[in-house]
Amino acid sequence: xxxxxxxxxxxxxxxxxxxxxxxxxxxxxxxxxxxxxxxxxxxxxxxxxxxxxxxxxxxxxxxxxxxxxxxxxxxxxxxxxxxxxxxxxxxxxxxxxxxxxxxxxxxxxxxxxxxxxxxxxxxxxxxxxxxxxxxxxxxxxxxxxxxxxxxxxxxxxxxxxxxxxxxxxxxxxxxxxxxxxxxxxxxxxxxxxxxxxxxxxxxxxxxxxxxxxxxxxxxxxxxxxxxxxxxxxxxxxxxxxxxxxxxxxxxxxxxxxxxxxxxxxxxxxxxxxxxxxxxxxxxxxxxxxxxxxxxxxxxxxxxxxxxxxxxxxxxxxxxxxxxxxxx
Numbered sequence: 001x002x003x004x005x006x007x008x009x010x011x012x013x014x015x016x017x018x019x020x021x022x023x024x025x026x027x028x029x030x031x032x033x034x035x036x037x038x039x040x041x042x043x044x045x046x047x048x049x050x051x052x053x054x055x056x057x058x059x060x061x062x063x064x065x066x067x068x069x070x071x072x073x074x075x076x077x078x079x080x081x082x083x084x085x086x087x088x089x090x091x092x093x094x095x096x097x098x099x100x101x102x103x104x105x106x107x108x109x110x111x112x113x114x115x116x117x118x119x120x121x122x123x124x125x126x127x128x129x130x131x132x133x134x135x136x137x138x139x140x141x142x143x144x145x146x147x148x149x150x151x152x153x154x155x156x157x158x159x160x161x162x163x164x165x166x167x168x169x170x171x172x173x174x175x176x177x178x179x180x181x182x183x184x185x186x187x188x189x190x191x192x193x194x195x196x197x198x199x200x201x202x203x204x205x206x207x208x209x210x211x212x213x214x215x216x217x218x219x220x221x222x223x224x225x226x227x228x229x230x231x232x233x234x235x236x237x238x239x240x241x242x243x244x245x246x247x248x249x250x251x252x253x254x255x256x257x258x259x260x261x262x263x264x265x266x267x268x269x270x271x272x273x274x275x276x277x278x279x280x281x282x283x284x285x286x287x288x289x290x291x292x293x294x295x296x297x298x299x300x301x302x303x304x305x306x307x308x309x310x311x312x313x314x315x316x317x318x319x320x321x322x323x324x325x326x327x
Contacts, residue, residue, distance in 0.1 A: 008057055008081065008082060008083065008084035008089075008091060009053050009054075009057065009084075012049070012210065012211045013049050013053045013054065014053065014054045014057060014082065015054070015207055015210065015211070016049075016050060016051040016053075016054040016055075016199065016203075016207065017054035017055070017057070017058050019051060019054075019197075019199050019200075019203045020197075020200060020203070021051070021196070021197025021198065021199065021200075022051045022054055022055050022058075022196065022197070024197070025055060025194060025196065025197065026055055026058055026059060026062075026072075027071070029042075029059055029194070030059070030062055030063075030069075030070055030071060033062075033063060033069075034069070034070055038172070039191075039192040040167040040171065040172055040173065041164045041165075041167060041172075041173040041175065041190055041191040041192065042172070042173065042174050042175065042191060042192055042193075042194050043147070043175045043176075043177060043180065043183070043187075043188065043191035043192065043193045043194065044056055044174055044175065044176050044177070044194050044196060045177055045178070045179075045180060045193055045194065045195045045196065046176075046178065046195065046196030047178050047196075047230070047231050047271075048146075048178060049211075050196065050198070050199070050230055050231070051196040051197070051199070052176050052177075052178075052196050053145065053176065055194075055196060056143050056145070056174045056176060057081060057082055057143075058072045059072075059141075059172075059174065060081050060086075060089045060141040060143065060172075060174065061073075061077070061078040061081040061082065061089075062078070063137075063138065063139045063141055063172055064077060064081060064086060064088045064089060064134070064137030064138055064139055064140070064141060065077050065078050065137065065138065066136075066137065066138055069138055077136070077137060086137070087135040087136065088134045088135050088136065088137040088139065088140045088141065089137075089140070089141045089142075089143070090126060090140070090141070090142050090143070091143045091145065092118060092122060092123070092126060092142060092143065092144045092145070093116075093118070093145050094116035094117050094118050094151040095116055095117070095118075095119075095122065116151060117150060117151045117152075117153055117156075118144070118151055118152045118153060118156050119153055119156055120153055120155040120156040120159055122156065123156040123159040123160055124159055126142065127159060127160070127163055130142075130163055130167070130168050130171060131168050133170070134170055138170070139170045139171065139172055140170060140171045140172075141171075141172050141173075141174060142171070142172070142173050142174065143174045143176065144160075144173065144174070144175045144176065145176040146176050146177055146178065147175035147176060147177050147183050147187060148177055148178070148179070148182040148183055149182065149183065149184050150314075152184075154184070157184050157186070157187055158186075160187070161186055161187070161190060164187065164190040164191060165190045173191070175187065175191055178271075179309060180193065181309045181310070182309070198230075199230065201220075201223070201228070204219075204223055204228070204230050204233075205219045205220045205223055206219070207230065208222060208223060208230060208233055208234060208237065211234070212234060212237040212238065214237060219233075219237075222236055222237050225241075225277070225281050226274075226277045226281075227277065227280075229273055229277065231271060231273060231274060232273045232274045232276075232277040233277075234274075235274030235275075235277070235278070236274065236277060236278060236281065239278070241277075241278040241279075241281040241282050241285075242282050242285075244274075244275060244278035244279075244282075245278055245279055245282035245290075245294055247261055247262060248262065248275065248278075248279065248294065248297045248323070249290045249293050249294065249297070251297070251320075251323045251324075252293050252296065252297050252300075252323055252326045253293075254324070259320050259323060259324055260320075262275070262316075262319065262320060262323065263316040263317065263319065263320040264316070266315050266316035266319055267316045271305060271315075272301040272302060272304065272305045272315070272319060275298075275301055276298050276301055276302065279294045279295075279297060279298045280298070282294065283295075296326055297323060297326070300319070300322040300323050300325075300326055301319055301322070301323070303322060304318040304319035304321070304322040304323075305319070307322075
């Protein structure tokens with residue numbers, strides 16, 4: 001049986017490639033590339049799954065393509081970029097210790113969820129190959145997803161700096177981030193930020209319906225409840241707002257298991273908006289008698305997000321601490 005390589009990203013993550021805003025930014029980048037004016041190190045800023053990965057993949061496909069370098073196409077080269085098997089496109093993502101050893105995920109200590117990082121050895125292994133000429137494409141492209149610290153270790157980030165500042169010819173770095181405040185300033189200063197435009201209302205509704213198994217009308221309702229925020233709407237589609245509100249009330253009341261559950265929900269996220277949206281939706285529906293407690297929880301979560309961004313520290317731990325400190 002032949003081995004089929006997994007895609008670079010799941011299909012749902014690449015769907016935003018068809019959004020108008022993403023196509024517009026892609027066209028602008030390719031115009032610069034055609035004029036030999038595209039910066040060699042870009043910081044693609046946007047929420048996970050909302051265009052930044054799709055832009056990175058389509059840009060990588062066009063930058064390496066010899067058939068149609070001014071726009072991504074359906075040639076063999078572009079398709080192999082999307083599938084993650086093009087030799088000139090490298091994706092640097094967090095890995096667990098077990099993945100680095102080539103063993104099963106369950107081999108990580110204690111059977112806990114493995115901690116995934118971009119370690120210095122990963123970066124050194126990559127940097128050692130950057131001077132090579134493209135194997136078959138016009139350029140080589142490196143995608144770092146995400147470039148936040150953590151999961152990008154400080155030593156690993158430092159090891160990337162010289163390559164970001166003075167990349168070899170025919171090499172483009174695409175660093176992905178949701179929040180530049182969580183990226184080391186030394187990396188931000190060596191990249192040119194490109195912000196991913198938000199989807200239109202129709203694009204967001206169609207995307208939410210497709211990835212969450214909702215009807216288009218249900219997706220529109222969910223987006224309206226989330227104030228138009230796709231991240232919050234997806235969270236609400238996957239969980240009952242009243243259940244989230246009850247979890248937050250339990251956390252504020254000192255339930256350690258509930259606090260841990262809240263921290264788990266925030267792990268890897270850059271925003272508390274899904275939880276705050278659940279609070280607002282629950283209060284609007286009148287489905288709880290704990291309005292004062294929920295408002296305090298919302299304020300604590302928003303304060304935690306500001307503090308975590310200012311200090312560049314873990315959001316889930318700050319949020320859990322703020323909730324636990326409420327009277």
